Amino acid sequence: MRRVLASFFLLMLFLLIILPSILARSCSIPAPKQKPAVILEKTPIISPAGELVLKVFRHDLQAREEMPLEEYLVGVVAAEMPAAFAPEALKAQAVSARTYTVKQMFAFGGSGCSQNPGADICTDPEHCQAWAGEKDLLAKWAPEEAAQNYEKIRTAVRETAGQVLTYEEDYIEAVFHAHCGGHTENSEEVWSTALPYLRGKNCSFCAGSRWSQTEYIFTQEKFLQALGKHFPALPVAAAGEQLLQAAERSASGRIKSLRLAGETISGKEIRQALDLPSTRFFWTYHDQEIKFTVHGYGHGVGLCQYGAGGMAQAGKTYPEILQYYYTDVELVTIKAP
Ligand SMILES: [Zn+2]
Ligand SMILES: [Zn+2]
Incomplete structure (x- = not known):
């Protein structure tokens, strides 16, 4: 009887524990195919100004990090x-971004990022300058074009390392925007200060690209909703059909x-x-709809990226x-502080 019990026990052990584990091992599901691993090559960028260390507030991590200025600029x-x-456009962008950064750096007498004490600059595009780390870039680019x-x-x-823009020997406010819509803007129209180097310019170089002309159609209802949300104190709903009137335009339109x-x-x-992508817009009324035709994207001051x-x-x-x-x-090379 004991032997029968022992063999029954062994059989159950085999059926319940050993057999399932053998089966599970033999029919395990193959791991999904991984994206091919891309390694981004990083030959150091040597700046004539030496290696300048930047204190960057990482908006995504909510933490401060130190990085070499030129490496930070690659991400910008x-x-x-x-x-x-x-x-040549990427080089112009690099110089523009470097000038903007250096002007803020404590090491060059700047006052840093006003939102994050102790940081030269932050990665919040709404505040200082956009920046993308290697991980963001590998997620954004297709593997075959990333490297x-x-x-x-x-x-x-690298080919512009250390180069910045000055006006009367002072670093300029090197602001830029995506698309001017045909004419850049004087600085005082957007902020209060008139800067001699931020003058509106006719720009035909961005014509025919992504943001040259975009259209936005609002139903009367959607339009009133958006305005009512933004201006709750105004009686927009009672204002009737010709709600928007008498626009004053700057010289750039x-x-x-x-x-x-x-x-x-x-x-x-x-x-x-x-x-809307820009303040360079026009509108027309059609029955119950309002159509906005917009030129450009961004504030319009300084360099037009497109x-x-x-x-x-x-x-x-x-x-x-x-x-x-x-x-x-003037295009000059910074000297180590
Ligand atoms: Zn900032
Ligand atoms: Zn333009």
């Missing part, structure tokens, strides 16, 4: 401009102010409320591009 150019743009894109951007930074339900509203506020792309395509060099969008500036 990669985040701010499509890698498909011509090399080539990265090297193209590193070359733009951007809306400075308009009348909305009896109040004067800035172009910037309306752009925000309706989520314009830089167009100039580079037309054979212009990066100093020519920079000197077109920033009036009377």
